[in-house]
Amino acid sequence: MKVGTHPTAATHAHGTVLTSAPQDAPVDRATAAARRVVDAMLRTDRGNANLDRVAEELNSIADHLEEHAPEVAERLIDMWNGEGVTRHDPVTGPENAIAPPLVLEGLEDGSVRGTVTLTMPYQGPPGCVHGGVSALILDHVLGVANAWGGKSGMTAKLETNYHRPTPLFEPLVITGRLVSVDGRKIRTVGSITTADGQLCVSVEGLFIDKTVPRPR
Amino acid sequence: MKVGTHPTAATHAHGTVLTSAPQDAPVDRATAAARRVVDAMLRTDRGNANLDRVAEELNSIADHLEEHAPEVAERLIDMWNGEGVTRHDPVTGPENAIAPPLVLEGLEDGSVRGTVTLTMPYQGPPGCVHGGVSALILDHVLGVANAWGGKSGMTAKLETNYHRPTPLFEPLVITGRLVSVDGRKIRTVGSITTADGQLCVSVEGLFIDKTVPRPR
Numbered sequence: 001m002k003v004g005t006h007p008t009a010a011t012h013a014h015g016t017v018l019t020s021a022p023q024d025a026p027v028d029r030a031t032a033a034a035r036r037v038v039d040a041m042l043r044t045d046r047g048n049a050n051l052d053r054v055a056e057e058l059n060s061i062a063d064h065l066e067e068h069a070p071e072v073a074e075r076l077i078d079m080w081n082g083e084g085v086t087r088h089d090p091v092t093g094p095e096n097a098i099a100p101p102l103v104l105e106g107l108e109d110g111s112v113r114g115t116v117t118l119t120m121p122y123q124g125p126p127g128c129v130h131g132g133v134s135a136l137i138l139d140h141v142l143g144v145a146n147a148w149g150g151k152s153g154m155t156a157k158l159e160t161n162y163h164r165p166t167p168l169f170e171p172l173v174i175t176g177r178l179v180s181v182d183g184r185k186i187r188t189v190g191s192i193t194t195a196d197g198q199l200c201v202s203v204e205g206l207f208i209d210k211t212v213p214r215p216r
Numbered sequence: 217m218k219v220g221t222h223p224t225a226a227t228h229a230h231g232t233v234l235t236s237a238p239q240d241a242p243v244d245r246a247t248a249a250a251r252r253v254v255d256a257m258l259r260t261d262r263g264n265a266n267l268d269r270v271a272e273e274l275n276s277i278a279d280h281l282e283e284h285a286p287e288v289a290e291r292l293i294d295m296w297n298g299e300g301v302t303r304h305d306p307v308t309g310p311e312n313a314i315a316p317p318l319v320l321e322g323l324e325d326g327s328v329r330g331t332v333t334l335t336m337p338y339q340g341p342p343g344c345v346h347g348g349v350s351a352l353i354l355d356h357v358l359g360v361a362n363a364w365g366g367k368s369g370m371t372a373k374l375e376t377n378y379h380r381p382t383p384l385f386e387p388l389v390i391t392g393r394l395v396s397v398d399g400r401k402i403r404t405v406g407s408i409t410t411a412d413g414q415l416c417v418s419v420e421g422l423f424i425d426k427t428v429p430r431p432r
Contacts, residue, residue: 026267031257033274037250038313040281041243042304043291049284051242057277058249061270065256068265072336072385075259080342088258090337090346097254098314098337120288121306121314126296126430130306131371132355139348154381155347160374169288214342 006085007106008150014108018144019092020085021103027095034097042120073215080214091140102137102174106148111177112141115195118168129166131201134192138203141176142188146207149178153186153207166192166200184209222301223322224366230324234360235308236301237319243311250313258336289431296430307356318353318390322364327393328357331411334384345382347417350408354419357392358404362423365394369402369423382408382416400425 007016022028037058044051069075079088090098100122104114116137124130139158146152166172176190186207192200223232238244253274260267285291295304306314316338320330332353340346355374362368382388392406402423408416 025262026271027257027262029271030267030274033271033278034250034253034257036278037274037281038254040278040285041247041250042295042312043285043288044281045284045286046241046243049281051246054277054281055242055245055249057273058246058253061273062249062252062256065253065260065265065270068261069256069259070261072259075336076343079258088336088339090339090349096258096337120291120304121312123304123306125370127292130352130356131374132352133306135351135355135374135376136346136348139351140346154341155376155378157378158347158351158374158376160351160371160376162371162373165370 006147009106009108009110009148010150012106014106016106018085018104018106018112018148019102019114020087020094022094022101031095031097038097038121039119076215081216089140091137092144100137102141104141104144104174104176109177110149111175112145112148113173113175114141115171115173117171120168123168125165127168129168129172129192129200131160131162134162134166134201135160135203137174138176138190138192138201139205141174141190142203142205142207145176145178145188145190146186149181149186149188151178151181151186151207151209153184153209155205156208157206159204161202163199163201167194171195172200222363222368225322225324225326225364226366228322230322232322234301234320234322234328234364235318235330236303236310238310238317247311247313254313254337255335292431305356307353308360316353318357320357320360320390320392325393326365327391328361328364329389329391330357331387331389333387336384339384341381343384345384345388345408345416347376347378350378350382350417351376351419353390354392354406354408354417355421357390357406358419358421358423361392361394361404361406362402365397365404367394367397367402367423367425369400369425371421372424373422375420377418379415379417383410387411388416
């Protein structure tokens, strides 16, 4: 993410939304619908939902979308152009059906915070969030916390600690906060807790102040 | 995962497939088609692909799938019944459109290994795999490596180290191996390398021999 185009705790108000808010745009509506399909596919009756017909319809939609897709190199330039906050990442991206998507706000104490309820596609142990999904979400949240702290870096090390199983189907509170900067080393922490404050997962990240150039 | 129902390095041949192989079944075909939609949605021309019509069609499919979905509690019992290997997890599950899906084999040296090419939905930095996606994949691979080693446990700690950006759109080699068992503590390592052997991500996991009961 480009530093400078991002709101930071030093310049913006408590409660500033730091992720791409869903817009009233066709691509956001189509992606939200795709997200419903991904979820419902895991829940539907395998023997009684005429899934061969569903496969045909989905392949027909995929064909249509692909027919209107530019070359990947061209698309990459376009998707990284413009606003500083990505709309396509797998955690907060309104245009990515893999993303729950998580919405994060910057708080005046320097932390970032969001609430998300995860469903069937994110399952690991029975009825619980996959441990790797928790790591995915927290890695991303630490990056957003870095930006709110006025920094930007590549993940060098991520230490994720699992304290208790993280439940599906109920609101989870996700937080992150930049704790120190030492030369190019940025240290950031985060957590996933239940709504009543039980700590499920905590994370410590080390980031190096270096970014991958945008395609152009 | 249930220990005892899984093939292990002690009982099974080099090259045994440890993940759910895609089947010639309607649900696998429908999920593969949904995966195509998720990917193509990120690549298609936002202004020229009639995405409001696409949203209508996808919502209609989601409505249909939901009309044929049992209650979540009932579905959970069903999805955790039967074969030891899950078909619905977000990394290897043929029935989960979020999963690439990754196929893993058990090798006679005790390690597990698979190859996967990741595309647009898994992007973090421009043209690169999201660091959290690498953690998600490796967490799951360590669990499969534990099973191949004859063990099963919940993730307690996952330390992920990022050595260089992990490229999208080219084959990545994913490995895992149980390295030690000390009482209930299981230690397992894994990595993501490019096809020509460059190390992108390495991981060390600590697992505790304890499982979440299956719903019934």
